[in-house]
Amino acid sequence: MPPVHRSVVYDWLRHDKKFPHVWCPGCGLGILLGSLLRALVESGLDKNQVVLVSGIGCSGRLPVYVDVGSVHTTHGRALTFATGIKLAKPELKVITVMGDGDATAIGGNHLIHAARRNLDITAIIVNNQTYGMTGGQYSPTTPLGAKATTAPYGHIEPSFDISALSATAGAAFVARSTVYHVTQLDQLLGQAIAKPGFGVVEVLSPCHTNFGRQNRLGSQVDMMKEFKRKGMRVERWRELPEGRRAESIPLGVLVDRDLPVFGQSYDRICDAASRRGEAGK
Amino acid sequence: MSGKAARPKPAQTGESKVSFFPAWCKRCGNCVAFCPRGALKRDQWGYPVLADPDRCTSCGLCEMLCPDFALSVGEAGPKPAGAGAPRGSRVAPTTSPERLAPEPNGGEEDGNG
Ligand code: SF4
Numbered sequence: 001m002p003p004v005h006r007s008v009v010y011d012w013l014r015h016d017k018k019f020p021h022v023w024c025p026g027c028g029l030g031i032l033l034g035s036l037l038r039a040l041v042e043s044g045l046d047k048n049q050v051v052l053v054s055g056i057g058c059s060g061r062l063p064v065y066v067d068v069g070s071v072h073t074t075h076g077r078a079l080t081f082a083t084g085i086k087l088a089k090p091e092l093k094v095i096t097v098m099g100d101g102d103a104t105a106i107g108g109n110h111l112i113h114a115a116r117r118n119l120d121i122t123a124i125i126v127n128n129q130t131y132g133m134t135g136g137q138y139s140p141t142t143p144l145g146a147k148a149t150t151a152p153y154g155h156i157e158p159s160f161d162i163s164a165l166s167a168t169a170g171a172a173f174v175a176r177s178t179v180y181h182v183t184q185l186d187q188l189l190g191q192a193i194a195k196p197g198f199g200v201v202e203v204l205s206p207c208h209t210n211f212g213r214q215n216r217l218g219s220q221v222d223m224m225k226e227f228k229r230k231g232m233r234v235e236r237w238r239e240l241p242e243g244r245r246a247e248s249i250p251l252g253v254l255v256d257r258d259l260p261v262f263g264q265s266y267d268r269i270c271d272a273a274s275r276r277g278e279a280g281k
Numbered sequence: 282m283s284g285k286a287a288r289p290k291p292a293q294t295g296e297s298k299v300s301f302f303p304a305w306c307k308r309c310g311n312c313v314a315f316c317p318r319g320a321l322k323r324d325q326w327g328y329p330v331l332a333d334p335d336r337c338t339s340c341g342l343c344e345m346l347c348p349d350f351a352l353s354v355g356e357a358g359p360k361p362a363g364a365g366a367p368r369g370s371r372v373a374p375t376t377s378p379e380r381l382a383p384e385p386n387g388g389e390e391d392g393n394g
């Protein structure tokens with residue numbers, strides 16, 4: 001797929017912000033930002049129709065750079081603000097950008113309940129397996145045995161699978177990609193944005209500065225090559241024998257199902273209640 | 282607005298296939314590492330240059346894998362306002378992206394024409 005031209009993407013950047021942006025050289029968040037802008041442009045949405053909401057962490061800075069309505073909220077609470085925005089103004093396209101710590105630790109409860117409710121919100125969860133901004137503490141997605149500043153002898157807890165968690169909790173759409181698989185990422189973001197209901201896109205992204213350094217994984221180029229080596233289309237991955245699945249990371253659309261969307265159910269309830277109210281007069 | 286209809290075709294031949302905007306480049310090396318054709322190289326400072334324009338197929342992967350919007354495939358991005366950034370500028374002169382972008386290729390020859 002040829003990229004949407006830079007000048008078009010440029011148009012969606014917030015021009016009074018300081019560039020280059022704050023992220024480390026090579027950080028996947030910049031690649032995701034480009035991908036999201038291309039997906040938004042491709043989806044034909046107007047800037048005034050889009051709201052980006054983020055929590056705290058490196059990912060929290062992303063909406064700040066985009067020339068749409070944006071809210072940089074407290075830690076883990078992106079989905080709560082997004083819920084309010086969506087219910088107050090259902091015509092808006094509400095997209096949250098969260099990190100793994102933001103979405104599955106402090107905001108973990110909000111994530112599962114937003115998925116269960118199936119609110120019409122797109123949740124982009126950037127998984128770099130660590131708390132990058134605060135110096136590389138372990139997060140709920142830090143793999144068992146991996147090093148972190150708070151796990152100098154290796155992490156003793158198993159990790160969450162963000163996509164599996166979201167699917168189990170009831171999200172209508174769940175997809176996974178990496179910042180290396182950027183053309184696929186563009187498409188998946190577009191699909192998630194178009195999907196009515198709660199859409200989760202888990203984006204694997206390298207934090208070479210903290211997670212990579214502590215675990216001797218090399219530069220972000222090395223970490224992205226690892227995504228390339230391990231990434232496999234989910235259709236192919238499902239054909240692998242059970243014993244070999246752990247070696248690869250399934251990428252693509254993991255779940256796509258039609259479920260009752262919260263906003264529509266809510267409208268129906270309001271209609272029914274007001275009809276009964278009228279009848280009782 | 283449909284992005285599809287408005288999208289300009291990348292230049293297949295001729296002048297600059299890849300435009301560089303060094304003021305935004307953090308020299309991370311993604312573009313050079315992941316160009317499937319090996320067309321990009323780093324200069325002595327670590328900034329990317331299109332070392333082998335004939336190998337470039339204008340696939341756009343370098344642009345998509347650049348975290349900093351520091352290069353562009355196809356036609357040059359928005360021109361800097363006024364006289365433009367000083368030749369080879371690597372310092373952001375203003376906060377406006379258009380004006381931040383120096384002349385494509387820093388006004389230098391890219392060996393392409
Ligand atoms: S457009 Fe493609 S072939 Fe050309 S320099 Fe970029 S990555 Fe390489």
Ligand code: SF4
Pocket residue numbers: 026305306307308309310311312313328329346347348349350351352
């Ligand atoms: S990917 Fe972008 S920021 Fe990194 S070296 Fe290339 S042009 Fe510079």
